[in-house]
Amino acid sequence: MRQFDLAPLYRSTVGFDRLFSLLDNVAGGEASPGYPPYNIERTDENAYRITVAVAGFGENDLNIEVKENSLTVRGEKAAEDKKSEVLHQGIAARAFERRFQLADHVQVTGASLENGLLHVELVREVPEAKKPRSIPIGSAKPATIESKVVDKQAA
Template sequence: MNRSLVFDSPFLLGFDHTRSLIERAAKAAAESYPPYNVEDRGDGALRITLAVAGFTPDQLQVTVEDDRQLVVAGKREGGSEEAYLHRGIAARGFIRTFVLADGMKVDGAVLAHGLLHIDLIRPEPERLVQRIPIKTAG
């Protein structure tokens, strides 16, 4: 991926993690399976819905890595013995990632009718004020 000149400015100090997040988001956007929706549920809450027809809850895993990356993985065990004349329903495993904003938390996940719903919330942050003591020189 090309390096963005915006983050090379001498006025933006300590933003290496932001560059890393943008690169991860671009990589995640290039993935196409399984298809998904992201729904705004108001008050900072979101719902991600993935089409995972044919997967059981035991074959799916939802994890959060480093408080920043939501990872949804589906694994299929072995090959099936059926002889298909046409196979249009994907039977492959997948890993789908989403980069989470600061403060986003996973509230739960539900599998219903071939759709995996993952609810995200953003609790109100505590308002912190830090007083910096001023020292005198000498």
């Protein structure tokens, strides 16, 4: 039997978590590592946070862009004057670009850089017209017709 790896879809989307969780449970896929590593977490019913490990990058080295339903995080270090020779480089400082597909009505509300982690805050704001609404059920009462009885003796 063939198995499909849904991890790339699950890793690069925000707001489709219910659908991809269901598909991921059926397929049993595992996430594959990439550079830079990141987490997608749900912080509230309609709030999410993407955390990207960007050790060695400063605020000026990072760019966050939202276009239509796509969030792009780019990192590129400016060329530095090297005064020393690196004997071992275990900390990757190469340029990167990560793209995340956002579900409809998911908006980026802010970003912060703290201890080498870039936090991007997102919220799903569904317009009132798109939210489900309850329709009250009324009882069907037959209409009554009132009529006046004309007294023949009074006439």
